[in-house]
Amino acid sequence: MxxxxxxxxxxxxxxxxxxxxxxxxxxxxxxxxxxxxxxxxxxxxxxxxxxxxxxxxxxxxxxxxxHEGMVDVTHDSVLPIEGVERRVQPGAGRSVRVEGGALLVPGAAADAGARLRGWLRARARDRLAEASDRHAAALGRGYARLTLRDTRSRWGSCTADGGLMYSWRLILAPPEVLDYVAAHEVAHLAQMNHSPAFWAVVERLYGDWRAPRRWLHDNGATLHRYRFDT
Structure with missing residues (x-):
């Protein structure tokens, strides 16, 4: 290239x-x-x-x-956390924390994006592990491992040996969207396809999956607007 x-x-x-x-x-x-x-x-x-x-x-x-412009994440940027927009502000101490409508990130503005990305990945892992464990228990099947990536072509995947992969950017989406993706991938533990039987499993685990699936179709690309390495 x-x-x-x-x-x-x-x-x-x-x-x-x-x-x-x-x-x-x-x-x-x-x-x-x-x-x-x-x-x-x-x-x-x-x-x-x-x-x-x-x-x-x-x-x-x-x-x-x-085309919506890219957002370089630093102090005073606005980005969604679990579907709620927060403004990045300088914070004291050593940890990122949410206070009201603010996302307080300690350290220099130039480091805010990288620091925040680490915090978001950890938060995504917690939420996705909880959702995957819950859906896997309901299904009666275990999974082998859970990994996070910054994928652009898919929000999640399930391998033949039971490995679950998710995009950590799901933490930016509303919680019901993250939960739907977890249910979708866990359902592949039983059905490695997108047949009517697969969608029946998704519905049993999650309920009516059409609204969060439509949200991802309509809004998912916007989650990639945010750049954390500036």
């Missing part, structure tokens, strides 16, 4: 991806993080790619303007 820049106000940085399988030039704007990727088939030059970008500049800038 490489990178080129489309000049303008402002300039647009474009990731350049070459593909032997691509049959034509293609342009993609990620709805998760706003990154622009241009795919070039074999034999197409960067100059041709830049000309392709210029032809589609108005379309690209229009879509970028409509």
């Amino acid at each position: 490489g990178q080129i820049r489309l000049p303008g106000n402002p300039d647009i940085d474009v990731i350049l991806r070459r593909s032997a399988r691509a049959r034509r030039l293609s342009l993609r704007l990620s709805q998760l993080d706003g990154r622009v990727t241009l795919t070039l088939p074999r034999g197409v030059t960067e100059a041709a790619g830049l000309a392709f970008l210029r032809d589609r500049e108005d379309w690209l800038r229009g879509h970028i303007d409509r």
Whole structure:
């Protein structure tokens, strides 16, 4: 992969991806993080790619303007914690804590994002472990392990040997959404598919799963707006 820049106000940085399988030039704007990727088939030059970008500049800038901006987490940032928006403020002591509508993060502003990410991951693990244990007990099946990642393509997964994986960013979503994802993945311990039988297990564990599933479809991408390494 490489990178080129489309000049303008402002300039647009474009990731350049070459593909032997691509049959034509293609342009993609990620709805998760706003990154622009241009795919070039074999034999197409960067100059041709830049000309392709210029032809589609108005379309690209229009879509970028409509894309919600990224949030670099530091003091005075606002982000959701379990679905409730909190403002990050400097705090005393050594631990992150919630007070009213504020999220108090000790230390320098430059370190607030990294410190807060660690706190969020720990909180996510606690909530997801509790939910997974509860649903697994109701199902009558155990799971092998629980891991957290910062995945963009899925909110959770279950392996054939009973390993559960979740995105720690679920801690930003409303609690019922996190609980639904835990029920969904635990249900895979019994049904490694998405058949009607699988959804029946999800409904038995969680109840009506349609609203939290719809919330993730409509709002899940916004959870990736927040950058903790600034």
